[in-house]
Amino acid sequence: MKIEKEQILSDNKKDIGVHEESFDFLANSLDRKGVDVHKVIKDLSDFQVAIPSWALGAGGTRFGRFSYYGEPANLEQKINDVGILHALTQTAGAISLHIPWDIPEDYKAIKELATANGLVFDAVNSNTFQDQKNAKESYKFGSLSNTSKAVRDQAIAHNNEVIKIGEKLGSKSLTVWLADGSNFPGQHNFQRALQHTQDSLQEIYATLPEDWKLFIEYKPYEPNFYSTVIQDWGTSFMLANACGEKAYTLVDLGHHLPNTNIEQIVSTLMMQGKLGGFHFNDSKYGDDDSTVGSVKPYALFLIFNELVYGMNNNPQNPYPAWMIDASHNIKDPLEDLIQSLEAIQEAYAKALLVDQEQLKLAQEKHDVVLCQEILQQAYRTDVRPLLERARLNVGGALHPIKAYRSLGVRGNLIQARGKHSIATGL
Amino acid sequence: MKIEKEQILSDNKKDIGVHEESFDFLANSLDRKGVDVHKVIKDLSDFQVAIPSWALGAGGTRFGRFSYYGEPANLEQKINDVGILHALTQTAGAISLHIPWDIPEDYKAIKELATANGLVFDAVNSNTFQDQKNAKESYKFGSLSNTSKAVRDQAIAHNNEVIKIGEKLGSKSLTVWLADGSNFPGQHNFQRALQHTQDSLQEIYATLPEDWKLFIEYKPYEPNFYSTVIQDWGTSFMLANACGEKAYTLVDLGHHLPNTNIEQIVSTLMMQGKLGGFHFNDSKYGDDDSTVGSVKPYALFLIFNELVYGMNNNPQNPYPAWMIDASHNIKDPLEDLIQSLEAIQEAYAKALLVDQEQLKLAQEKHDVVLCQEILQQAYRTDVRPLLERARLNVGGALHPIKAYRSLGVRGNLIQARGKHSIATGL
Amino acid sequence: MKIEKEQILSDNKKDIGVHEESFDFLANSLDRKGVDVHKVIKDLSDFQVAIPSWALGAGGTRFGRFSYYGEPANLEQKINDVGILHALTQTAGAISLHIPWDIPEDYKAIKELATANGLVFDAVNSNTFQDQKNAKESYKFGSLSNTSKAVRDQAIAHNNEVIKIGEKLGSKSLTVWLADGSNFPGQHNFQRALQHTQDSLQEIYATLPEDWKLFIEYKPYEPNFYSTVIQDWGTSFMLANACGEKAYTLVDLGHHLPNTNIEQIVSTLMMQGKLGGFHFNDSKYGDDDSTVGSVKPYALFLIFNELVYGMNNNPQNPYPAWMIDASHNIKDPLEDLIQSLEAIQEAYAKALLVDQEQLKLAQEKHDVVLCQEILQQAYRTDVRPLLERARLNVGGALHPIKAYRSLGVRGNLIQARGKHSIATGL
C-alpha cells in the first residue's frame, strides 16, 4: 500500500481553514517577539528521523507479546511502512537496518524501493546479543568482550559484514549496541572485559570506510542485571577516544539510571565533539521504550534545548544521526511512530523558540527566575500550527494520525498482507 | 508594604491589548471544541492555594543557607508577604502556620491583618522534629513513635496545643508531618514504633474539634535515612482509618521513591474518600522542594487530571486542602512562589480541558493511541490567556512576575525591613 | 534420574571431618552466648521452600533466551528436578504449579510421583498475562481489570479452574499475580480498573474452598510501563481486606521501586495479620529475578529478621508460604536454585541468632550503636556449619553444589532427556 500525495492533499482540505487561522495567529505573535518563523519552519522540515526496521512490528516483554495485525513480513514491506510514515509526516525520511534480520536479497531493488518512498539508509545495526541458527560460537556470555578469542572474532567479523552490507545501501555509519555484561558479581573481570571490548572495537574501527562513523551505545543494565561492559557515557566516550576521530558516543534516552540529567550529558558530549547519534523513546522506570514524549515531554524539550545549542555553537560536533528506538507493545506500531515523530518535532520547535540571547544575559546575572521564565515561555507555546505548516509545505498531512485513520491504512495493510503476518526480528 | 488594586490595574494596562487578542483567539478555539470557557475561568478563580509561613524566607540545605534580603522577620510581615502574593495572583488566599515558629501574640490583630489581605488560615502544622529551647524531652529519637511515654506525651500535648491555636485563628485542620524513623537497621522495632504512632495519633484525634480534619503525611526517608515510621500512602491510609472519618492522608509531591506513579495514588485515595490535603512542589532526585512545575510539568498535569476527575466523581472525598511546600534556596521566595502558583494553575487549567467523555469512550475501546491524544491535546494547549483572564477578572496582575518587578516589591521590602532581616523558622 | 540417599551419604564422607570440626567450634561458641543450637538446626530443617514449576528451564529477557541442556520437557520431569533439589538440600519440599503450563493429565500418578520425591503441592498460580491458543478473549489490555466484562469473566473462570486443579493436588492456596496495568497516561481510568479488579477478586474469593488462602501480589511496573493496577502493598492490602479474612498480600522481593524498605513492609503486614506469601529472588535494578542473596544478602537478612520476629510475635498472621521466584538466564537452573536455597537458609539462620531480648533493651534505651552491633554480630557469624548440620541430620548433602557436580546430575539429565529438550512455559 502506498499513500499518494493527492490522498493527503484531499484529506487536508477539511482542516485547512482552522490551521491557517491558528498559524497566522501564532506566526504574528512569534513575529512580534522577534522569532524568524520561516527559519523555524525550515528547520522543522529539514529534520529527518530514521525509523529502525525492527520497530514496525509489535514489540513485547519477557512475559510475552501480543501481535498486531498486518505486520510487515519482509524488508520490502518494512520499507513500505516507513514510506507511509514519511508520506504522512514528512519527517521520517530514513530507515535503519538491523542485521541479520534485514539482509537484502536484491540490493538494487531495495535501494530503488527506498528511493521511491523518499527514504535513505541511515546507520546499520549489528546484532551480537542473540545466537543465529548455525552460528559456530554463542554470545551467551558476551561477544566483543568475551574471554574467548573465537567468540570475539566471530562478533568482529559480523560487524565487518554489517559494514559491507551498509556500504552497498549507502549507509554511512555503524551502530554498535553491546549487550555484553554480567548477571552476577564475580562473573566478569571488569578490566579484562573492558580491554577485550576496546580491542574488538578497534579492530572493527580499522575496517570502517573513510567517510563512515562508528556509534558506540551505552546502557547501565538489561539484558544483563549486574553489570554492563559499556555502562555509561563515560565508558563509551573513553572507548570512542581509544578508537579514533570517526568513533562517537550514541545516546539512547532509555539507557540511564533513575534521575540521570541526560541533557547535561548531551551538552558535554557536543562540547567534546563526540555526540554521534541519538535514539528517541521515553520511559518512566527503566528502558521502557515507550512512545517519545508520552511520559516526560519537558525533559525531551530540555534535551532539545541542548541539541539546538550544540548544533549552533559546536562546530566540532558532527550533525547527529537521529533514530526512534521504541517498542510498540500495545499500539498500532505505525500510529505509535507517528505520535513519536510528532513529539520529537514539538520538542524541537519549542527549543527553537528559546531566546538564547536573553537566556545568556539572565544566566550571567544569575537571574534564575528569568532563566526559568525564558525556557517556560518557549515550552508553554502551542507550536502545533508550526508543525502543521512544516508538513503542509512539503506535502505531508496536517494531522497525521487522523489522516492515517481516515485513509484506512491499517485495514489496507491487513488486506494486503493478511491478519497474522508477523514482522521478522525479535 | 501593600500593593494597591490601582497599582496592578495601571500596570496591567500596557499588556491588556495583547491579552485580549490572545484570549479571544483561544476562547473561540476552545468554544468550537465544546469547552465551557467561562466555567474554566471560574474554576481557576475559585482555586486558592495556601502559602506556608515558613516558605517566605530563604531555604537551605545541610550544607548551608544563603540569605535573601528583606525577609519577613515576624508573623505580621509573613502575612503581608502572602498578601502581596495574593494581590498579584489572586490564587494565594490562605496562609498555613507552623507552630511554634509562628505563634500569634495578639490573635485579634493577626486575624484582622489576614482579613485585610484577603487571607484565611488554612491547616496548622505541628513540629516534633526539632527540640525547642527549654523543652523537657528531646525528639532526637522520635516523637509520637518514641519508646518513651514521656516523649510521646509531650508530642501529643504539643499537637493539642497547635489545634487550640488553630481554633483561635479559624483553621479547620491539623497537618501532622512525622519525621520519626530510624537511621540504622535494628534501631527501631517497626511494629512497636507503628503501634505507638497509631496510639498517639488516636489521642490527638480524640481532641480534634467536630468540624476539623486531621491530615497525616507520609514520606519514605529524610531526615531519617533507613526507615520512616509513616513511609508510604499505605501506612498513612491505615493510620487514618484507625483514627476515624475525620482523619485523612496528605500527599506531598516530593515524598515518594523514584518513579512512583503519584497520580495513581491520588486517584486511589479519592476513590476511598481519604485524600485530605496536598502539598505542591517539584523534584528531580529526592524531596528537593523545587518550584512547582519546574522539573516535571506533565506529571503535574496528570495529577491534576486525577484531581479534577475525583472532584467531579468522588463525592465521598472532601474538597482537598492545597498548599505549596517548597524551599527557596536561591530565588527570591516571593518570585519563586509566583512561579509555583502559575504552574499549579496551568496544570489545573489544562486538566479542565481534558475531554472526559471522549476519554472514557476511548478507554472502553482500548484505543490507547486516542487516549494519549486526548490528554496531549489538552496539555499542548497554551492556556496562559485563561490564567490571565482569571486573574484579570478579580483584580490580579496579568503577568505577576513582571508586575512584582515593575512595582519594585523586593526593593520596598528591603527598605522597610532592612537588608539582613531573617525569617523565623528553620 | 533420581538421587539415592546412599549416593549423598557416600559423597558426604570426604568432607565430614572438616564439617564436624567447624560445627563443634561454632556450636560451642554459640552455646557460650546462650544460643539454643539444636533449636536453630530444627528450625532450619523445618523450613521448606516451594520451587515453581516454571523455574526449571532457562529464563530469558525480551532480547532472547539461551537454552540450557536437558531441560524438563513435561510436568513429570519438572517434579523429578525438584526431587533432585530436595534430595540434595532437604529444604525444597514443595512444588508450585503454573496453570495452564502444567496441567496434570493423570492426577493420581502426578501425586504419587510428588510423594515419592518427598514433595507436596504448594500454591497454584493462574496466568492471565498471556493469551492461550484458542482463547476467546485476549488479555492484551488486561484481565481482571479489563473494561470488557467478557474478558473479566474469562479471567475469573480461569482462576476458578486453577483452584479446582489445585484441589485435586492438595494445594491450599491460589496466587494471583496480575500483570494488568497501562503503558500510557490516559489508557486506564485508575478507579474503574481498580473497581473491576476488586469485583473480580471477590468473585474468585467466593469460590475459594474453606481451608484455602488467596494471595494477591503487587508490582510497580513491568510488563506495563506506566501503571500497574496493584502497584504496591497498600493496594494489595486494601484488596485483601475487601475480599475477606482468607485473602492475603504476597510479597515478591523484586516487585518494589528503587530503595524501598521492604523489611518494614513485611513487618507491617505481619502486624496486621496479612502477610500470606513470599517470593524470594534478588535484584540490583528492577525485577531482575536474580539468584537469592547474590546482590543484597544483608537486606535479605534484615527481612528475615522481621519474618522471625513476626513468626514469634504475631499469632494473628498465618505461617507464610515460601517460594523462590527467580529466572535462570545463564546458570544451570538447578545449580542456581541450590544457590538460592543456600542463601535463604543462611539469612534465616543468621536471623535466628539475633539476640531479641538484648535488642529490645537497646532499642528502648536508644542505644543505636548497640542495636547495630547486635544485628551485625549475628550477621557476621559464619553459619555454614549450621546449614550443613541441618541437611546432614535429614540425609541431605553437606555441600549441595559440589554433590550435584560430583554426581554428574546435569550430564545424566541430558543423557536421559536429550540436549535440546525445552521446558514448557514461557
Added chain:
Amino acid sequence: MKIEKEQILSDNKKDIGVHEESFDFLANSLDRKGVDVHKVIKDLSDFQVAIPSWALGAGGTRFGRFSYYGEPANLEQKINDVGILHALTQTAGAISLHIPWDIPEDYKAIKELATANGLVFDAVNSNTFQDQKNAKESYKFGSLSNTSKAVRDQAIAHNNEVIKIGEKLGSKSLTVWLADGSNFPGQHNFQRALQHTQDSLQEIYATLPEDWKLFIEYKPYEPNFYSTVIQDWGTSFMLANACGEKAYTLVDLGHHLPNTNIEQIVSTLMMQGKLGGFHFNDSKYGDDDSTVGSVKPYALFLIFNELVYGMNNNPQNPYPAWMIDASHNIKDPLEDLIQSLEAIQEAYAKALLVDQEQLKLAQEKHDVVLCQEILQQAYRTDVRPLLERARLNVGGALHPIKAYRSLGVRGNLIQARGKHSIATGL
C-alpha cells in the same frame, strides 16, 4: 583525654582467651585453603584510613541538628579525638583537614600533637560551598564554575591557600569537592560552567607542588537539585585528564545515582590509573552519609574486591587515599567512626580472602555458578578474629567499641570539655 597503651592492654585481657581460640581455629582453616594468614594480617595492619576533622561533631540535616555532648571545640581537640580512635583501632592513623574550619594557629604545635597521637595529615579539603564572613564574593551561584571572574578568582585563591596550609602540615594532596551546579533548568549554560570549571582547576593545578596530587570529586546532586557541574565519574575523569598526570578522580560512595555499579567504576578508574582517593560511607537513598557497612556490606566487599585487584594488578594507579566521609546525626561520633573502621577492615579482609587464581579460571570457563561461590566463600567467612589479631599485634583494642565504653571515654570528654561544647564547622 588520651588513652594509654596500658589501659588497652589491660582491657584486652578479659577477652584474650576467646580471641586466641577463635583466631587459631580460623587461621588453621584458612591455612588449609592456602591463605597466607600472616600476609592478610599485615595488610590489615598497614591499612590506614583518614578521619576528616568535620566528622567529630554531630551532623545534621536541613531539618536541624541534635548536638552530642563533649564535642571537640577546636583543632587540638579534634586531633585528640582522632588519636583516641587510632589508639583503639590502630587503623585511623591520619587526619584530613577542612579549610577554613580548621586553620592551625601554631603549625609546629599542631604537628607535634598529631605526631604524639601517631597521626599524619592526609589530603586537605577546600570549601567553596559556603560564604565565609567578610568574604568579598558569594558562592551562592557557584565558585569555580561561576560566570563571574571575580568569584572564580576568589575560589581559586582559596584553593591555593589551602595548598599552602597543607604544605606546612605535610599533606600531599588537595581534595576539591565542588558543590557548583544549578537548581533549575536554564540556570546554567552547561558548557560554559564546565569550561570555567576546567579553566579554574587548571589554574589550581598549576600551583600544585611537584609531589602533590589533586583529587576531583563528583556528585550527581545536592546541594543543587537540577544539575551538578561535575555530575559523574566521566566528567571528573575528563577534567583530571585535562589537568594533568597529578590530577585524579575521587570516588565517594554516596555520590551516585540509584543502583549505580560503583565497583565497576572503581575498576575502570584503576585500569586507567586515575583513582586517586576514596571516601567511605553508606547509604540507602541518597548521599545519606551513614556508617560504613551499615546498609550494604556486600556492595562494600565487592568494591574492595576491585580495590584489592587493582592494587595488585594496576601499577599505573597510585596507592589511593582513604577517608571516611560520614555524618553522625544520632550516634556518638567516635563510636560511629569505630563501627565504620571495623566495617572497612572487614570488607578488606574478606576481599583479601578471594581466591583470585581460581576466580580467573572460573571466569574464563564461564562457570558463573563457581564465580559466585568463590566470592561468597570469602564473604561468608567470619573474619573478626583476623581484625582482632591485626589490632592486637600493634597495641589496639580487641573490641574497640567495648573498650571505648569500658574506658568511659565519652564521659571523660564531657568532663574535660563541658557538655555543650560544639564542634566547629557545619
